[in-house]
Amino acid sequence: MSAAPTPHDSWTVRVREAGVAALPPEKLLPDGQPTYVASWIYVFGVLTIASLMTIIGSGLILTLKGPAWWHVASIGHFFNSIHLWAVELFFSFMVIHLWGKYWMAAWRGGRARVWITGAVTFLIAIPAALTGYVSQQNFDSQWISTQAKDAMNATGAGAFFNTMNFGQMYSYHILLFPIAVLALVTAHVLLVRRHGVVPPFVLDRADGGGGGGGGGGGASEPPGPSAGGGGGEVRPEATPVGAGSPGAQS
Amino acid sequence: MASIINLNHPAHYVHWHFIQLSVSNLVVIIVMLIIFALAIALPFPGAERRRGSAS
Numbered sequence: 001m002s003a004a005p006t007p008h009d010s011w012t013v014r015v016r017e018a019g020v021a022a023l024p025p026e027k028l029l030p031d032g033q034p035t036y037v038a039s040w041i042y043v044f045g046v047l048t049i050a051s052l053m054t055i056i057g058s059g060l061i062l063t064l065k066g067p068a069w070w071h072v073a074s075i076g077h078f079f080n081s082i083h084l085w086a087v088e089l090f091f092s093f094m095v096i097h098l099w100g101k102y103w104m105a106a107w108r109g110g111r112a113r114v115w116i117t118g119a120v121t122f123l124i125a126i127p128a129a130l131t132g133y134v135s136q137q138n139f140d141s142q143w144i145s146t147q148a149k150d151a152m153n154a155t156g157a158g159a160f161f162n163t164m165n166f167g168q169m170y171s172y173h174i175l176l177f178p179i180a181v182l183a184l185v186t187a188h189v190l191l192v193r194r195h196g197v198v199p200p201f202v203l204d205r206a207d208g209g210g211g212g213g214g215g216g217g218g219a220s221e222p223p224g225p226s227a228g229g230g231g232g233e234v235r236p237e238a239t240p241v242g243a244g245s246p247g248a249q250s
Numbered sequence: 251m252a253s254i255i256n257l258n259h260p261a262h263y264v265h266w267h268f269i270q271l272s273v274s275n276l277v278v279i280i281v282m283l284i285i286f287a288l289a290i291a292l293p294f295p296g297a298e299r300r301r302g303s304a305s
């Protein structure tokens with residue numbers, strides 16, 4: 001009979017320790033964000049998540065009542081409209097968020113996975129929306145599905161993505177794609193928590209006194225809180241603000 | 251009940267070389283660009299106070 005396992009032999013302990021090391025509680029649920037986050041452009045990440053929560057909530061109700069409910073009940077029509085317009089806002093906010101992060105070069109500072117998970121979320125959200133549009137059970141969905149089938153067949157995806165197959169499209173829409181989008185968004189947010197919100201570029205001052213080290217493309221990232229020098233410019237990332245800051249923004 | 255915008259007609263399209271999109275989609279894109287520009291230009295409430303207390 002073997003000896004009793006020590007705590008470090010337990011996989012749960014190893015997973016817990018690895019999780020806490022990668023994302024300690026003060027990073028997972030911070031009580032403040034750097035001052036540079038106090039800008040409207042940083043709001044669109046959390047607006048995208050708010051839209052996604054509305055999509056999931058209204059989608060759950062529509063799932064419980066069935067895909068034809070909105071044709072026969074006014075309350076069904078209401079929730080279908082909530083679902084549709086939340087999707088419209090989701091894509092609008094996500095694209096503005098993407099524009100902002102692109103021009104910030106948000107993949108700097110070891111944040112490549114943050115950028116990649118966000119970009120892949122955008123790509124996965126497109127077929128998630130398409131399968132929703134072909135699940136409407138009306139002339140619009142018939143038109144879209146008959147037009148989209150040729151594109152799918154041309155790419156070879158028609159064997160497992162048949163837009164004329166309502167059951168397949170509906171199950172993709174309410175199961176596979178939501179799971180993929182939610183998993184990617186969760187990973188994206190956790191990576192933002194781990195690496196922090198990308199700091200703005202430091203502008204080179206005309207008198208030559210400012211600017212950090214040289215970076216790619218003629219711009220540079222501000223140094224960390226412990227770094228000195230640099231012409232005396234304010235280093236916003238060094239002084240996190242306290243409670244009341246937009247902590248959920250990304 | 252009449253809608254605010256009459257949709258009872260074929261969609262209007264903008265066609266410029268290989269680019270073709272409906273006017274409604276073009277309006278949405280322009281509105282998004284305006285929101286993007288405003289998000290950069292408009293001050294965030296309390297931003298100056300936070301920067302002041304941080305420096």
